[in-house]
Amino acid sequence: MEDNIIYLDHNSTTPLDPRVLEKMMPFLTDQFANASSNHKFGHEASQAVKKTNNQIAELIGCQPNEIVYTSGATESINLAIKGVAEQYQEKGNHIITVLTEHKAVLDVCGHLESKGLNVTYLPVQPDGLIRLEDLQNAINPETILVSVMVANNETGVIQPIKEIVDITHQAGALFFTDATQAFGKIPLDVDDLGIDLMAFSGHKIYGPKGVGGLFVRSRRPNRVKLESQIHGGGHQNGKRSGTLNVPGIVGLGAATELAGREMEKDSKHASELREFLETELLKIEGTKINGNIKHRLPNTTNIYFHGIDSDALMMGMEKIMVSNGSACTSASIEPSHVLLAMGLSEDEAFCCLRFGLGRHNNFAELEMTIEIVNRQIITLLVI
Secondary structure (H helix, E strand, O other): OOOEEEOOOOOOOOOOOOHHHHHHHHHHOOOOOOOOOOOHHHHHHHHHHHHHHHHHHHHHOOOOEEEEEEEHHHHHHHHHHHHHHHOOOOOOOOEEEOOOOHHHHHHHHHHHOOOOEEEEEEEOOOOOOOOOOHHHOOOOOEEEEEEEOOEEEOOOOOOOOOHHHHHHHOOOEEEEOOOOOOOOOOOOOHHHOOOOEEEEOOOOOOOOOOEEEEEOOOOOOOOOOOOOOOOOOOOHHHHOOOOHHHHHHHHHHHHHHHHHHHHHHHHHHHHHHHHHHHHHHHHOOOOOOOOOOOOEEEEEEEEEEEOHHHHHHHHHOOEEOOOOOOHHHHHOOOOOOHHHHOOOOOOHOOOOOEOOOOOOOOOOHHHHHHHHHHHHHHHHOOO
């Protein structure tokens, strides 16, 4: 990375951990076999994939055979929601999700609406949490799937997943969660929470881009069936055809193992950094934190700067990498749909920055960030 760059956008993506790259390198060079090949070389690649199955199973409490590998969380989301909608169409045609979901979920639901499915978009409270009674009122005998993300990518707000799952299952529906931001950062046990399907990605936890996974429950209480979205060869028990990305999968496994091993340390470090950053930035008149400050990821803060356009603020912070929205919609000039759903006006939504802290950030970087933010705000107010 360029000298003097302060990277505070870890919710967008993370750098590849050198320890992960080390595990990947043999499969990028000498051990290049197809995991489907029926020879010694292929068996070695297949064993490497099975090792990742075990590493993920250890982290989230599932069985090793309940993981489907994809190109990333977006594909996993498509497979989960479309796969359920098609497989269970005779049971019902109603899906429930939330207005603050990632665009990958919202766009898939919009696509299914155009095909005739009914979708209910639950509102959120000003702190970003849904009301459980809204879910209870929305769910009906036609509901086949409830999709609620564990933690929001823009605010870090963590939803009450266990309670949501209980309501979902009592109604006879399946529960899917986009855990892209939470996977590897906070404890997630799919059995304890009762999750039926869960999407995650490698590049959010210091793993490689282009690889992710979908947990698909194959045991009680709900054995989930999916209609495949990619056909050709019947790989991964017919759920997702295509030659496996062995180097990427190995990297995902290594990153997963490291995340589990270092979760407590990383969480403590990020929380301490965030507390320092928030304490100092909230001294600026008119600033406030967007989202519930108790139920959120340890590394994330989304801050509103009264009367300060976030694009203008970022222009004066060119050495500091932060975000004023989801990276997946950064080409858009629309205000954040997440912040609008939380009750901010369009003007207010354009005055917010997201800081995503990581395991390699330090207090010196944050001191510099605070100084630059303060200086740039003074400049903008004078203008």
